[in-house]
Amino acid sequence: QVQLxxxxxxxxxxxxxxxxxxQASGYTFRNFAMHWVRQAPGQGLEWLGxxxxxxxxxxxxxxxxxxxTFSSDTSANIVSMELRSLESDDTAVYYCTRDAKVVGSPExxxxxxxxxxxxxxxx
Amino acid sequence: DIQLTQSPxxxxxxxxxxxxxTCRASQNIDTYLNWYQQRPGKAPSLLIYAASNLQNGAPxxxxxxxxxxxxxxxxxxxxxxxxxSYYCQxxxxxxxFGQGTKVEVK
Numbered sequence: 001q002v003q004l005x006x007x008x009x010x011x012x013x014x015x016x017x018x019x020x021x022x023q024a025s026g027y028t029f030r031n032f033a034m035h036w037v038r039q040a041p042g043q044g045l046e047w048l049g050x051x052x053x054x055x056x057x058x059x060x061x062x063x064x065x066x067x068x069t070f071s072s073d074t075s076a077n078i079v080s081m082e083l084r085s086l087e088s089d090d091t092a093v094y095y096c097t098r099d100a101k102v103v104g105s106p107e108x109x110x111x112x113x114x115x116x117x118x119x120x121x122x123x
Numbered sequence: 124d125i126q127l128t129q130s131p132x133x134x135x136x137x138x139x140x141x142x143x144x145t146c147r148a149s150q151n152i153d154t155y156l157n158w159y160q161q162r163p164g165k166a167p168s169l170l171i172y173a174a175s176n177l178q179n180g181a182p183x184x185x186x187x188x189x190x191x192x193x194x195x196x197x198x199x200x201x202x203x204x205x206x207x208s209y210y211c212q213x214x215x216x217x218x219x220f221g222q223g224t225k226v227e228v229k
Contacts, residue, residue, distance in 0.1 A: 035218065045159075045167065045210055045220040059217065062124075095166055107173040108214040109157040113166040 002026040004096055004114035011120045017084040020117045022096030029077040030054040033099040035110060036070065036081045038092040046092075050099060051079060086121045093118050125149055127211050129221035135229040140201045144224045146194040146211035155215035158187055158196045161223075162207045170209075171196060201226075 007021040022034065036048040049060035051070035058070040069082045079096060094117045097110040126149040136142050146156065154174035159167040169178045171187035174194060184199045198205055206228055211221040 037220075044223040045161075045212075047218040047220065050218075061217070097167075102173050102176070105173060107155050107157075109169055109172040110159070110167075110212070111169040111172075111178070113168065116166050 002098070002112055004098065004112055006094075006096060006114040006117045009118040009120070011122065012086050013123055014087055014121055016086050016121075017082060018086060018119050019080055019082045020094050020096075020119065021078050021080045022114050024077045024079070024098070027098075030074055034070075034072075034079045035097050035099055036068075037095045037097060037110075039095070039116075040089070040092040043092075048081070048094075053079060083119075086119075088121050091119065091121045125152060125213055125216055125219055127213055127219055127221035129209075129211055129224050131224060132222065133225040133227060135227050136201055137229045138201055138203060142198045142201055142205075142226060144196045144209055144211075144226075146189075146196070146221050148192045148194070148213060148215075151191050152213045152215035154190050155213055156187075156189070156194050157212045157214065158185075159210045159212065160205075160207050161210065162204075167210060198226075 003025050005023045010018050012018050033050050033052045035050040038046050048064050051058040053072035067084050072079045096114040100111045128147045130145045156174045158171040160170050161167040170181050175187045186197050188195050208223050208225045210223050
């Protein structure tokens with residue numbers, strides 16, 4: 001079945017960087033874009049951006065532009081998200097999720113989701 | 124950016140109730156609107172896609188409607204496992220989420 005498995009929890013100091021990985025299985029990796037979404041404790045969902053593993057390009061939310069980079073390893077079916085200059089407000093669970101298309105229609109949706117990676121930023 | 128406004132932010136209900144959550148978009152998004160359920164400590168999961176299509180495996184008590192700027196998620200005959208948070212999300216221009224609606228036990 002289609003599955004996304006993320007790397008483990010991270011504890012970082014303010015000003016540091018973090019890299020979270022997401023390994024895909026059960027489908028043709030290059031055929032689907034991958035998005036990143038985060039959720040601060042007790043808060044809602046926030047979209048960070050997406051990457052197209054087939055060509056390696058990415059689109060980032062303006063809120064994270066310049067501070068986040070997505071990358072892909074098509075040989076291992078892994079996408080990664082690196083967030084730099086961490087602050088305490090970046091403490092959140094980070095999710096990868098596949099961009100799926102409605103068959104015969106232009107609409108897209110997120111399915112499935114990774115299990116989430118908790119990133120804690122604390123001195 | 125397209126803003127999505129959900130209402131209410133939270134609601135209290137009982138098993139067997141009918142519940143409706145509303146999502147309003149700041150501009151026309153046709154039917155580029157999805158709904159997700161998130162249980163505590165879990166990743167979100169897709170419930171409804173393209174405004175009104177039930178995801179495979181989702182219970183038929185969930186239904187979605189609307190187009191343009193006004194959308195609804197309705198749960199009929201609320202079950203214990205439905206007490207969770209629900210998010211709308213648009214895919215018309217990049218991606219954004221509503222702020223969420225928490226369905227709590229009355």
